[in-house]
Amino acid sequence: MLRKRLISCLDVRDGKLAKSIKFVNTKDIGDPVSTAKKYYDEGLDELVFYDITASSDKRDIMIDVVSNVASQVFIPFSVGGGLRTVEDCSKVLLAGAEKVNVNTAAVNNPELISEASKAFGAQCVVLSMDVRQVVGTKDIPSGYEIVINGGRTPMGLDAIAWAKQGEDLGAGELVVNSIDADGTKEGYELNLTRTIAEAVNIPVIASGGGGKPEHLYDVLTEGKADAALIASILHYGEYSIKEIKEYLIGRGIPMRMIY
Amino acid sequence: MITIIDYKAGNLTSVKRALDYLGIESIITPDKDAVAGAERIIFPGVGHAKTAIAVLQERGLDIALKEAFAKGTPIMGICLGSQIILSQSQEGDTNCLGLIEGNCPKFVLEDPSLKIPHMGWNVVTVTRDHYILKDVKSGDEFYFVHSFYPLPAEESAVFAHSDYEVTFPAAIGYMNLFATQFHPEKSGPIGLQMLKNFSEWDGTAC
Secondary structure (H helix, E strand, C coil): CCCCCEEEEEEEECCEEEECCCCCCEEECHHHHHHHHHHHHHCCCCCEEEEEEEEEEHHHHHHHHHHHHHCCCCCCCECCCCCHHHHHHHHHHHHHCEEEEEEEHHHHHHHHHHHCCCCCCCEEEEEEEEEEEECCCHHHHHHEEEEECCCCCEEEEEHHHHHHHHHHHHCEEEEECCCCCCCCCCCCCHHHHHHHHHHCCCCEEEEEECCCHHHHHHHHHCCCCEEEEEEEHHHCCCCCCCHHHHHHHCCCCEEEECC | CCCEECCCCCCCCHHHHHHHHHHHCCCEEHHHHHHHHCCCCEEEECCHHHHHHHHHHHCCCCCCCHHHHHCCEEEECCCHHHCCCCCEEEEEEEECCCCCCCCCCCCCCCCCCCCCCCEEECCCCCEEEHHHCCCCCCCCEEEEECCEEEEEECCCEEEEEEECEEEEEEEEEEEEEEEEECCCCHHHHHHHHHHHHHHHCCCCCC
């Protein structure tokens, strides 16, 4: 039986690990390569690296990070942040990433998804979407709106429609990040996750709000997610990977346990 | 020395990095003579079967692989490399290399909650002994990403199964050829151990 995946997201700025809380007040909390290696040894199933480096002349630092991770960590990982062209994607894949993660650039230029999917295969292309709840309108019937630029720019685009479009364009997976839940540690946005998971036929990774193992259970069952993303509860040592997986297995969720 | 075949089919560096980590020498090459004369070959790949076959033919790598197979070179296929060694694939409805008789069907699933591709960690059950699988215990988990799967004509060519609504072959082999649908290079320590076992395998007929 296919396992549900426990994924952690590492935000990287200028080659250092950071974790954003509500997308503001970021602070460095360590080295991404040694953190990735530690999580790999502890049995994490997959990793996401998100490059939040502001200046483009420092982008190559990220390529070094990716390459160092790929030399020591033998689970799949994706890399996102600042990937605007197929060439950008190609660089991180050649450095050893399994998948690319596109967000703002894909909203601005949806062809990026189809071009990357054609060039590398759908399994390589993860469409990450930041979503916030709004009052439903004609353009946003679901009441879930896509926002870009790290949560700053609302697009007037319905999240469900965008998820379906992303799948049609050739995305192989979706990361659904609730901006309302992100950083709250009060649980994932279950309705949002379930609505999108039921609307598409590609795996959905829930993101934002995971604060304790019960939250993961909820989003992997009621939320119908295929995988759950955690960040701060792991980075700050509130729960270990083992504790989370044992909890989930104890409640009947199939998780990878032998490594 | 392991020769990794470059035929523009996805990320070949991850296999190389895993071998580097294990201290096993390897090169990535698109050269047909290097493949035909290789000591040991890894045939990786993700992507589309029909496109992959076209590139192999264009580079003369189809013939080089058949030559290497015929003279007993140990060969390990991974993912797409476990599919296009069969006679045919439904993906693009194409003839493939035919090193093992069989076909590659697409998953047809009834449960609407099961997604395609089959992506993630799944349990593998070993059904026949093989040197490369000697450290794998039934129940070990490996990383898969695929929509089609290898289906040899003879059950004797199947060494391990996995299950995604249907039971499908996860590892197949014949003579000096062995192949996994999953990615050992992305499957943690047990996957690395399989690559190490391949580097030591003498190619004894399966």
